Amino acid sequence: MRRRAASISATLSMLVLCSFSARAQEKKKSAFQEVYTGTIVTMNGQMRTTSFNLSIKDFTSDQDTQKYLGILAEGDQDDLLKVIRDLELGWLSTMRTVGRSLIVARKTPLPDGRTGIVAAFEHWQTFTELRSGGRIQDHPFGLMEIILDSGGKKGSGTFIAACKIDLKRDKKTGKYQLELENFGTYPHKVMGVMRRD
Numbered sequence: 001m002r003r004r005a006a007s008i009s010a011t012l013s014m015l016v017l018c019s020f021s022a023r024a025q026e027k028k029k030s031a032f033q034e035v036y037t038g039t040i041v042t043m044n045g046q047m048r049t050t051s052f053n054l055s056i057k058d059f060t061s062d063q064d065t066q067k068y069l070g071i072l073a074e075g076d077q078d079d080l081l082k083v084i085r086d087l088e089l090g091w092l093s094t095m096r097t098v099g100r101s102l103i104v105a106r107k108t109p110l111p112d113g114r115t116g117i118v119a120a121f122e123h124w125q126t127f128t129e130l131r132s133g134g135r136i137q138d139h140p141f142g143l144m145e146i147i148l149d150s151g152g153k154k155g156s157g158t159f160i161a162a163c164k165i166d167l168k169r170d171k172k173t174g175k176y177q178l179e180l181e182n183f184g185t186y187p188h189k190v191m192g193v194m195r196r197d
Contacts, residue, residue: 032057032090036117036146038193040094040159043186052159052190054119054144056090059105068104072167073176080165081140085122092121092144100142113150118143123162139164139183146193157190 032055042048060068071080084103093099104120123142139162148155162183167176 033059035196036193037196038146038156039191041189041191043188044184050094050096052092052094052144053099054090054092054146056102056105056117056119058089059107060089065106069167069176069178072165072178077140077165081122090119092119092142110147114155115148115152117146117148117157119146139181141165143180144190146190148193148195153195155193157193159188159190161188 034056036054036056038052038054039049040052042050068080068084071083087103088101089105090102091099092102100121102119102121104118106116106118108116108118110116121142123140141160141163143160143163144157145159146155146157160180160182164181164183166179166181168179169175170177
């Protein structure tokens with residue numbers, strides 16, 4: 001079953017389209033600028049949990065972000081994936097899967113004083129998926145969205161293991177809106193996030 005992840009689409013659009021803080025761009029004292037750990041809670045069927053490590057080396061610049069959005073506007077998600085799939089902006093790993101390289105990473109201050117982080121990677125494909133093909137092949141991206149508290153140390157968020165992305169123009173406002181389609185019933189929850197300095 002597929003369900004549009006409308007509950008996080010607006011927030012994610014803002015995190016992707018808005019610029020992240022200059023302080024995040026300047027802080028490059030180690031191999032990873034920022035490292036976060038936490039737990040992914042699977043809400044589809046029987047509840048399962050797994051720990052994760054999100055290690056970010058660099059963030060996607062505003063210039064590159066606009067370039068990627070232009071690719072989506074003029075083409076589709078496959079065109080975008082061809083351009084960014086070899087990028088290595090960091091790493092996302094869990095206890096249940098082999099780690100994946102980050103191909104997009106955005107950090108954005110929110111109006112209420114909190115901070116949003118969006119990290120995208122190419123969807124983990126299982127051996128069964130590779131053999132059977134099917135609709136999940138149309139959902140090549142994975143996304144983790146984290147909202148940190150005002151201190152920037154703790155937070156929670158959403159994890160989408162496989163999704164489609166598209167950029168569509170709103171007929172009323174004329175503005176572009178980033179749309180997500182989650183492969184599955186619900187996105188997973190991300191809980192107990194901690195920044196590791």
